[in-house]
Amino acid sequence: MTALDDKINERFPGLVVRKDLVKAVKGNAIVPTYVLEYLLGQYCATNDEASIQSGIETVREILRKHYVHRNEAGLIKSNIREKGRWKIIDRISVALNDKSDAYEASFANLGISKVLIDSGTVKTHPKLLVGGVWCIADIEYDYTEDKNVTPWILGSMKPIQLSQFDYDAYLEARKTFTTDEWIDLLFQTVGFNPDMFGRRSKLIQLMRLIPFVERNYNLIELGPKGTGKSHIFSEFSPHGILVSGGEVTVPKLFVNNSSGKIGLVGYWDVVALDEFAGKQKKVDKALVDILKNYMANKTFSRGVEPLGAEASMVFVGNTKHTVPYMLKNTDLFDELPDKYYDSAFIDRLHTYIPGWEVGVIRGEMFSDGYGFVVDYLAEILRHLRNDDYSDRYRAHFDLSPDISTRDRDGVHKTFSGFMKLLFPHGDVTPDEIEEVLRLALEGRKRVKDQLMRIDTTYPEVDFSFTRKGGEKVKVATLEETEFPSFYYRRAQESDGPGQAGIETVGMPSTGNDRSSLTPKADTLATAKPEGPSEGHFTFAENQKGVTFDGLFGPYLAGAQKITITDPYVRAFYQIRNVMELVETIAKTQSPADEVDVHLITCLDGIRPEKQEENLSAIASSCDGAGIRFTWEFDETNTIHARHIVTDTGWKIALDRGLDIFQQYEMNDAFSFSNRLQQFRSVKAFEIIYLKSKGI
Structure with a gap:
């Protein structure tokens, strides 16, 4: 127990859980983290060791008795038949049988289908119709001679998610944490040990949560294998769904014109496409066109009728080459399938998370500290989708007028998302606002700079802001700082990113560094090739090439x-x-x-x-x-x-x-x-x- 763990338990009693307990109870159950933490939150939301151990045994017993393993489905069915009624934990999906005008449920692991479910339950939980929902359900067995009647009866069903929360209490508790403590609490909540990561690395990974707090937020993360890119979208929240990019179709994602059934974007807060990269992947051109329209306008067409949705889109995939290789030979979108390697699609992305900065996740990086029961935080984040924090920098900073409307929207949405995550209570210093603003600018700049490589019609953009008082600050990405000879392929004839009298975030600086977040200097060998001389240099977190x-x-x-x-x-x-x-x-x-x-x-x-x-x-x-x-x-x-x-x-x-x-x-x-x-x-x-x- 650290001092932070004590404080977390004190301020959020019953709403936090020790993160290493998930591994202790999971065993071979193929079940999302939020399902396990829902159960742990019922029995282990305490810092009393005896209660924790007792709760772990209870949760293990629940999983042993009621979680349905596919290879044990026959045994569970037998239990239901012999006892007449049995409680199970399974993923339930529902479809409308238009021949009998009835809703029918299917159980993923139990392997039974055509179980009648009342329309009221479906209306209350519409996600049952798209992708399915993990539930605790009572199943009954009543055999009849009628071959058209299934013997399986759904007695009761409860989705595994929080039913209520006190948002005002959440804000009041947030006020008692410092910014560093709050970042560490969020970082422990997603399962990682904050002591193993620097501030920039933590914030880059927490950026993955922004789609859960921002409506219609378009995010891409490309990087090496094993960096945990898809973890949050598959297991963190019951409001997000992760699907394979190769399995996505227009009917599945948007609408089935023949049946009128709305796709994933109509029911989920976040739709993440996994394994998105791969040049040789076959992609439906019609899907890309509808997706581009949705990402830009928040609507898609069903025949002649436009439909709106609020789902944020996330694209995650692996890169095969190093960053300098991509910058020298192609660009940072090099791994996208051909149909997505399109300037109109890329321009609709609000930010690009540099997955290569995260590093491969190792066992010692996981947390054994306390974090929110993820379902509780998921509901808080969903509530925050109703708010807009995008203008909270304007009292202290002005964005460059050269930034276009689309670029500005990307910066604003990223900034707003970060502010909701870190400062939902509104108590924030100018330096902390600047820190977040810089990272928001960097994420959109990474998109735009690569667009200028792909399509020469895109003009150069001055990604900078001005502090009230007149000091202008230009923002640079970390890879721009590390590999300037490869990064500026398009404008080799220019004087480079810096201008006289302007502080350039990403180049050597003799002034004070106002943020540990954003790159400020190239490696010394590049910055001072003429030999040893006096100077003050600042190096960015995650920078490489320093010896x-x-x-x-x-x-x-x-x-x-x-x-x-x-x-x-x-x-x-x-x-x-x-x-x-x-x-x-x-x-x-x-x-x-x-x-x-x-x-x-x-x-x-x-x-x-x-x-x-x-x-x-x-x-x-x-x-x-x-x-x-x-x-x-x-x-x-x-x-x-x-x-x-x-x-x-x-x-x-x-x-x-x-x-x-x-x-x-x-x-x-x-x-x-x-x-x-x-x-x-x-x-x-x-x-x-x-x-x-x-x-």
Whole structure:
């Protein structure tokens, strides 16, 4: 139990659950997370360990007795026949039998169909007609000689979703959390450990929730396999549905003209198309045309009659190539099927989530902390779809007048969605508004910049905003910052993204960074090719290509004495960072020179003997390499600044010390990120280079 977990339980009693319990009870049940958490919320919504263990056993017993496994359907049917009545958990779908003028239910796992269901239940739960709904139901058995009458009778049925909630209490509780605490609560709710991710990574993944709070929001996420792109849309909410992109047809998605049956967009808040990428996939051109019209106008046609819907559209798929490869050879929409590789379709996307920034999900990334019972949060998010927060930046910022109406709509919807997720209570600072606005601009800019590669008729757009007072800020995507030589293929003759006198988010800056969210600098090797010089540089979270060789090599070359001051060199990975810096020093020195490297740090109060052992190992490795490595502990424990000082006059101030890399597979000898720093994602950090006068 962390302090945050205690606070979550205190502010939301009975509405939160420990997230690792889902795995504990799931077993081999192929059932969505929100179904399991519905049950856990009934019996385990507490922080009392004894009650939790008792609740887990109860939920396991419910699943054992009542969840229908397909391979045990025969046994369940037998139980119903022998006992006359049995409670089951199954996915139920309903169809209208127009010959008998009756609604008939089908049970996915139990394998029975044509079970009569009253029209009142269908009207109350219309999603039964499209895609089906997970329910707890009582099934009865009454055999008759009439072959046209099914013996199965639906006694009662209750969809597995929250029946009511107190929205005002939700807002009041939100006021008691800091922004960081609230982000971590939401992040734990979707199942991930916030300690394993940086702020930008958390917000990028939480962006997947925006379709649940914004009507008619069009989102695409493309990235490597295994990054959890489809998880939220398949298991997070009973108001969203995930379908395979290859299985989508006009009747299934929009309307069946022969029967008049409305498709998925008419019943679900979010319709996500999985496995959307793939150049060779066959796609119905008519589907693409109707989809483009729906994404732009929120309507689709049924013959001559236009119909409206509010479903947000999400497209998720895998990429085969690296980002620099795509930027050099094609574009970031390269993997789309041919019919979707269409500028009119792409222009209707409000944002593009950079799936390559998320990273492959590993076991240790999952949370064992507390988060909302997902069904509760799903109802809150659905309630927020009625609100519009898109204008809440205007008291402090103005968007560039160069941004078109469609681009502005994309930015506004993303901004509004983020504000609903993070600040539903309305208490937000200008810096926090700017943080969200930058990410909203970046997401739409990623779409538009790629459009300019695909279709030359699209003009360049100034994605910037102005702070009240006149300071203009241009926004850049992270890949624009990392790979400028590939990114600006269309306008190589221009002066680049920056202009004199304008702060450019994505390029080297000597000013203060107002946000940890948005890229601010290229790697040093690109920013300072002429050699070591004074300057202040800010690096963006998730940026790659940053190495100690590039950051420090030119400044340490020729030094005979180097002093490293960092109070936090205790854990193994921190000491390994020191070793990698020593390796950089070894690469820069002349074989005929010797270098003294001295570390000033603080003693590890938990495992000092292990700290000494690891530092001694570095010293031993330096023997014979012309490096004398020594260290001392600051007994006063008063040092806070982190810096490197050389006898050649350079001082390198580091706000994070050497701890600039995000967690990576340190124990995997065959991992590129383990062996080569340029393949690691960095945390957001700043570095200042100062030269002593007269040296």
